[in-house]
Amino acid sequence: xxxxxxxxxxxxxxxxxxxxxxxxxxxxxxxxxxxxxxxxxxxxxxxxxxxxxxxxxxxxxxxxxxxxxxxxxxxxxxxxxxxxxxxxxxxxxxxxxxxxxxxxxxxxxxxxxxxxxxxxxxxxxxxxxxxxxxxxxxxxxxxxxxxxxxxxxxxxxxxxxxxxxxxxxxxxxxxxxxxxxxxxxxxxxxxxxxxxxxxxxxxxxxxxxxxxxxxxxxxxxxxxxxxxxxxxxxxxxxxxxxxxxxxxxxxxxxxxxxxxxxxxxxxxxxxxxxxxxxxxxxxxxxxxxxxxxxxxxxxxxxxxxxxxxxxxxxxxxxxxxxxxxxxxxxxxxxxxxx
Numbered sequence: 001x002x003x004x005x006x007x008x009x010x011x012x013x014x015x016x017x018x019x020x021x022x023x024x025x026x027x028x029x030x031x032x033x034x035x036x037x038x039x040x041x042x043x044x045x046x047x048x049x050x051x052x053x054x055x056x057x058x059x060x061x062x063x064x065x066x067x068x069x070x071x072x073x074x075x076x077x078x079x080x081x082x083x084x085x086x087x088x089x090x091x092x093x094x095x096x097x098x099x100x101x102x103x104x105x106x107x108x109x110x111x112x113x114x115x116x117x118x119x120x121x122x123x124x125x126x127x128x129x130x131x132x133x134x135x136x137x138x139x140x141x142x143x144x145x146x147x148x149x150x151x152x153x154x155x156x157x158x159x160x161x162x163x164x165x166x167x168x169x170x171x172x173x174x175x176x177x178x179x180x181x182x183x184x185x186x187x188x189x190x191x192x193x194x195x196x197x198x199x200x201x202x203x204x205x206x207x208x209x210x211x212x213x214x215x216x217x218x219x220x221x222x223x224x225x226x227x228x229x230x231x232x233x234x235x236x237x238x239x240x241x242x243x244x245x246x247x248x249x250x251x252x253x254x255x256x257x258x259x260x261x262x263x264x265x266x267x268x269x270x271x272x273x274x275x276x277x278x279x280x281x282x283x284x285x286x287x288x289x290x291x292x293x294x295x296x297x298x299x300x301x302x303x304x305x306x307x308x309x310x311x312x313x314x315x316x317x318x319x320x321x322x323x324x325x326x327x328x329x330x331x332x333x334x335x336x337x338x
Contacts, residue, residue: 047072
């Protein structure tokens with residue numbers, strides 16, 4: 001089996017989806033399961049709403065290929081923008097995919113609340129994993145006699161990434177007990193929390209290994225790459241009890257619900273640091289890649305002949321996506337071109 005990932009990759013650090021799919025492609029290449037060209041692909045993996053126009057054209061001309069759809073979000077819940085784009089993504093799933101990959105149970109249930117048909121196709125739950133050559137466990141031992149070193153990272157400056165909580169923490173934490181650092185983009189200038197601009201993955205991993213604990217207060221995050229990166233670096237976590245966080249953390253951290261609970265949650269972890277740290281359990285990228293391939297094989301074996309998407313349905317879908325995403329996607333002449 002050869003899998004091709006249909007995605008416009010950015011070689012520099014650019015969001016969780018881009019980083020994970022690059023790592024997945026790298027693992028497929030390492031195990032000789034990646035098709036560099038569509039000519040040699042048995043399976044096409046496409047992601048959320050990205051490159052849908054290309055998927056439409058391929059679906060109309062490659063009835064022999066299995067199409068897997070990796071779903072995120074729902075984006076409207078994650079970003080707070082409403083369900084319009086997610087409804088279009090669900091429609092794309094119904095018309096284009098043979099199987100669906102959710103990143104968490106939370107994401108599956110949230111998408112199903114938008115469109116009941118999202119689980120009609122074969123589906124599975126596979127979380128992400130970072131590059132093990134970069135995100136590896138730290139050798140630093142926690143020193144309980146010093147302030148616990150806490151790190152927060154965020155590529156996005158959207159307030160829903162937890163910034164009201166970080167502002168509360170900045171104003172109320174005791175620097176004698178907690179030493180807090182933030183790396184990334186922030187809409188708020190902190191007073192006591194040490195701030196650094198975004199850095200590449202290798203630098204992020206180095207920063208993580210210099211700290212004791214990871215904190216995330218992001219809302220409705222289906223499968224946080226940042227949280228996974230920290231766990232893979234050996235940091236127990238304190239996280240908002242929302243989205244996919246509880247599924248990723250398991251017993252290796254403390255959950256909180258409201259902003260004012262975050263300091264108490266950090267104190268709970270500080271008092272039993274070794275206990276939480278010893279329970280870190282995360283899947284490797286090799287296990288994740290195997291899960292993708294196993295699911296692809298299952299879908300191929302169960303797959304019935306799916307009729308090619310009609311020009312009418314293709315046009316409606318692309319117009320729906322264009323309207324919801326406010327971006328020119330594909331002209332009708334491009335769609336019917338050989």
